[in-house]
Amino acid sequence: MAGKARKxxxxxxxxxxxxxxxxxxxxxxxxxxxxxxRCVELARKIGMRHRVRIDRRFKRQFCRRCNAFLVPGENMRxxxxxxxxxxxxLLCGHRARYPVVRSQHG
Numbered sequence: 001m002a003g004k005a006r007k008x009x010x011x012x013x014x015x016x017x018x019x020x021x022x023x024x025x026x027x028x029x030x031x032x033x034x035x036x037x038r039c040v041e042l043a044r045k046i047g048m049r050h051r052v053r054i055d056r057r058f059k060r061q062f063c064r065r066c067n068a069f070l071v072p073g074e075n076m077r078x079x080x081x082x083x084x085x086x087x088x089x090l091l092c093g094h095r096a097r098y099p100v101v102r103s104q105h106g
Contacts, residue, residue: 014050018043022058025069036069063089064096 025039040062047054062069068091070076077088080100087096 014052065094066092
């Protein structure tokens with residue numbers, strides 16, 4: 001039974017480390033984008049090793065093809081077309097499409 005508890009604890013620690021790495025990536029980006037890309041790469045490796053999903057808010061902050069930390073206007077283009085948000089990585093050209101979520105307020 002100790003093995004299962006240990007695995008759950010490892011996953012919790014992995015989620016915390018992923019969150020810290022994305023915070024660091026955001027802080028590093030203005031001065032050194034290569035460091036922020038490395039933070040994203042490490043966060044993805046931690047997630048894969050411990051089989052932890054990366055939260056949606058973090059998943060949309062990096063390019064799935066080149067692992068670049070995306071910042072709108074610098075290395076990322078955002079467009080809305082036919083009910084979808086189209087995010088284009090300006091480094092590798094990869095496009096990610098997400099449905100537009102309408103607000104419930106009317």
